[in-house]
Amino acid sequence: MTVMDDWVTAACAELGLDPAAVPVPTVLELAKDVAHQVLRPGAPVSAYLLGIAVARGADPAEAAARLSALAGTWPVELGGERPE
Numbered sequence: 001m002t003v004m005d006d007w008v009t010a011a012c013a014e015l016g017l018d019p020a021a022v023p024v025p026t027v028l029e030l031a032k033d034v035a036h037q038v039l040r041p042g043a044p045v046s047a048y049l050l051g052i053a054v055a056r057g058a059d060p061a062e063a064a065a066r067l068s069a070l071a072g073t074w075p076v077e078l079g080g081e082r083p084e
Contacts, residue, residue: 030043
């Protein structure tokens with residue numbers, strides 16, 4: 001197990017969640033996209049928003065893809081950070 005696996009397992013136990021239901025790669029990819037294309041503090045907020053959407057019935061992969069796509073089109077003039 002990795003440290004991430006250990007953390008997710010412990011956090012899920014604390015919250016009464018099933019760690020197998022946590023799409024870690026999807027959440028990490030979304031956080032990366034937002035952090036690099038919009039702004040770093042937007043990454044954890046976006047992960048939280050994803051969680052709310054999923055709790056309300058959204059498909060995790062679909063909701064994350066929509067947010068990642070939004071981040072990919074975020075205008076630089078609105079604070080988007082573009083990799084060089």
